[in-house]
Amino acid sequence: MKETPLSNCERRFLLRAIEEKKRLDGRQTYDYRNIKITFGTDYGCCIVELGKTRVLGQVSCELVSPKLNRATEGILFFNLELSQMAAPAFEPGRQSDLLVKLNRLLERCLRNSKCIDTESLCVVAGEKVWQIRVDLHLLNHDGNIIDAASIAAIVALCHFRRPDVSVQGDEVTLYTPEERDPVPLSIHHMPICVSFAFFQQGTYLLVDPNEREERVMDGLLVIAMNKHREICTIQSSGGIMLLKDQVLRCSKIAGVKVLEITELIQKALENDQKVRKEGGKFGFAESIASQRITAFKMEKAPIDTSDVEEKAEEIIAEAEPPSEVVSKPVLWTPGTAQIGEGIENSWGDLEDSEKEEDGGGSDEAIILDSIKMDTREVSNIGSQDAPIVLSDSEEEEMIILEPDKNPKKIRTQTISAKQEKAPSKKPVKKRKKKRAAN
């Protein structure tokens, strides 16, 4: 569905408000929206909410053979999908530009910064390594997808536990989660993307733009940083020309923001860890706030199924036997059978073609398309061994190689053929239907 265009007055309003240092949701220029992180029951599943933007992250792993030129390193695979529910404009065919841009940025941020130790993912050098796959789904688009996605990816990776593996000589043992506790991934640092939106040719700057602000912005600067103030990735798009000190100022702001976000992530991970250890309830079910009017929970409920058997027997006793008796299939020749009878040809006479007499079994009379195509009928006249040349028309010569005793019908597509009479074995006159007008 096409995105509803932004009206001129809304655009003017937003820009005027930004000039007066006001944002529609009341934030300050450098304020982030509320970040909420929730975890699922499985390790590696999390949902990150940045204001109303929601991203679901899921990590999974598999043992595969390594890449040829990197035999001792594991494989990392990232994938961000813009679900159709995130915004009406995200249709399955139409999202390519934005999708490619976001995916590329995520890859640079997470893969090239070497935040995950890929050497530790190696099990048997050259033969078996872990392939870690991070899938991100955007569930709701309210601006700043890249920040939310990068937070979701790093949180999911930190939360994930892979199965334990031990190598003894040539033997590799993969333990299930029940046998041995799964092992976390080895993560060096946590790169987080911070987005800056620029307006009026770089005069005004906003951190964490929401969807409306993104629509009216001139350009976007994304800086991926970790808490040690190391820049992992920096990208400027939109064609705005930034001054050097603007970029430096942004990187300082990013440093502060990344510290706050990293603390938040650590706290969330610790909380989840604690709850799991204490045996409390965890998972998305628990994160649904019970005070909210739009949320509702109900406990496990027993269902009384004691009278189910009696009810079922009653129903069966009262049920009538199936009314239609399906006729048994009639086998004409190996590979050709008929079930039931075809219905009468309701097309009537076409051009000059004579009505077909029943020529023989039809394969699967059930398939009755109403597409009219050529039907050629091969009939057996007596028992001839020589090949029969069927038609003398301009259509291609059809030669039967091995005529059988039983008449066969060869057709390209089926038509409602007239088949009232019981098929007979006596020779049937050849008929050729002219090609029907399509």
Added chain:
Amino acid sequence: MEGMMQPDAKMRTESGAESSPRGPGCSLRHFACEQNLLSRPDGSASFLQGVAEKSRERLIRNTCEAVVLGALHPRTSITVVLQVVSDAGSLLACCLNAACMALVDAGVPMRALFCGVTCALDAEGTLVLDPTAKQEKEARAILTFALDSVERKLLMSTTKGLYSDAELQQCLAAAQAASQHVFRFYRESLQRRYSKS
């Protein structure tokens, strides 16, 4: 001129910390749902319930088509987008429940509500409602039914495995009993949503 409504549903089939085996007797796992949680679509709901993609899509679509009053919205396309957050068994039933709640949240006129219930028959013939993933794997047959709220009639059924027709009727009767529970959950959550207090 085309209008488009987008009820979207996120489903989570999870049962929290439940890892102990279910005792004898049937029970449904605990439910939770949240509505209107996404700002972009017209309606959204998240439903948690303790190949085949295309075939599942088709089943859900047929159930929705049977229930939604399409004649009131001519030349309109209604898109239902479902995102599986995690799968802990009874996925199709959870999808159906989430789709119904999302349609209600979006305000799409329907002739009845519908719910999905899954039954599993294990090797001895014991009936288990709302099976977990492990129970589903070990079951001899898995039957999923979509029932409507007005007269508990059957809207859709899909089954996998071997079972007798007596067992089918039993499962259907059990599913009807379970659907009472689901519909009560719908009603209470909607009452809460639209309550003034």
